[in-house]
Amino acid sequence: MGSRFPTRPHPPDEAGVHRRRQTVWVALAAATTAALLLVEIPVQRLGPWQDHILDFGHVPLFAVLVLVLRAAGGWSLRGAFALAVAAAGAAEVVQPWVERSGVWADFLRSTAGAAAAAAGVRAWDARRGRDGRLGYAVLALGLLVWPVAEVAPYLADTVDGRSAFPTLADFRTEREVRRWVCDQAAVTQDGGAGRVVLLPGPEPYSSAALRPVVPDFRGHRWLCWAFRVRDRPLTLVVSVRSGAGRGVGTTHVQVERPLRAGDHVLRLDLGDLAPQARPAPLDLADVRYVQVFVVRTPEPVTLHVSRVWLEP
Structure with missing residues (x-):
């Protein structure tokens, strides 16, 4: 006999939904990173310092990749960092095949960005322990000193040149x-x-x-x-x-x-x-x-x- 009362739908599998969301985030992060590293960039659209600005772009790109894999993708911090470093190395190998320049200095910039993000996550996780938090925060900032110091004069000149144009x-x-x-x-x-x-x-x-x-x-x-x-x-x-x-x-x-x-x-x-x-x-x-x-x-x-x- 059927029930006199309408059956209620089963609650969704929350764990399954969560896993699917994580998979979507990981796929989006991977696709975005691949597109930015492998798609041809229009020549000189950023002016004379396009190469320097794009080189620096490896730092935030791989920092964001680590953060997305960790926070939205559910990866361990170690796994997210390892994947980011592996992807950075693979990109420099593949880029010459798609008319982009594969430069190992870019691999170092990518690694610095990924490591800075990982150190920042450690600092956040250790926020109740003052010494650990400070140490990881200093490490995160220290990893960014070289790429920021390298690109700063070019970014400043880009700002100067755009503000002065048509001079x-x-x-x-x-x-x-x-x-x-x-x-x-x-x-x-x-x-x-x-x-x-x-x-x-x-x-x-x-x-x-x-x-x-x-x-x-x-x-x-x-x-x-x-x-x-x-x-x-x-x-x-x-x-x-x-x-x-x-x-x-x-x-x-x-x-x-x-x-x-x-x-x-x-x-x-x-x-x-x-x-x-x-x-x-x-x-x-x-x-x-x-x-x-x-x-x-x-x-x-x-x-x-x-x-x-x-x-x-």
Whole structure:
């Protein structure tokens, strides 16, 4: 006979639901970590310090992985740390196969992040014991000193460059010197300006190339340089190099100017120059370098650059 009363549904298997949630968290953590480590990163979208910023990203990425495995995935702290270190090593092996750079320094950064998170968990677990908590907290902070000290000047210059844009360089800080790539040349800060010395040497070109912190020049037509030529007249070449507009390769255009000794302001019309670039028009959304150079100079050429900027 059936019961006179309706049957109540059985309570859900709470342990099973909990295990499934843990499995979902672990799967999400693994998928997110794999995506961030293996998916191709758009070139230069973070400016000249993209590589340094992405390198530092290994630290919080693997710290979060340990915390998610421990707190949401139900793993032991030792198991979470071991898996994170194994994943960090595997990533550096696999990355060259997916057009990412496998660098063992990144493995050390990943390990430092995972170890700092593990030490932080130990400090939390030992919060009732003052000595143990302090020791683990000091360890967690100490593990972060190297990666933070390494990336700090690049992060600071990224903030400076973005806040100053459309000024590309004005040498307000010594950090700006890092933005320049020199070939038979030297760039230093000199009394609120930049001292650019183009040197003679075995190569035909002596150049100083500025990597803009903000690579997107769209909405700006004029590229302007304010500088002083020291000592003697010269023929200066200004070049702009960008991505080729298809995600790979570069393209460039250059303008040659004869200059006397003294103060100058060069204004280059990017709208006119973009179609003249070779092998393809400039992609003004992805400008990699703005450069000055001389050809086969017999003696040093000195420029005092006070500002490089964009105008609408």
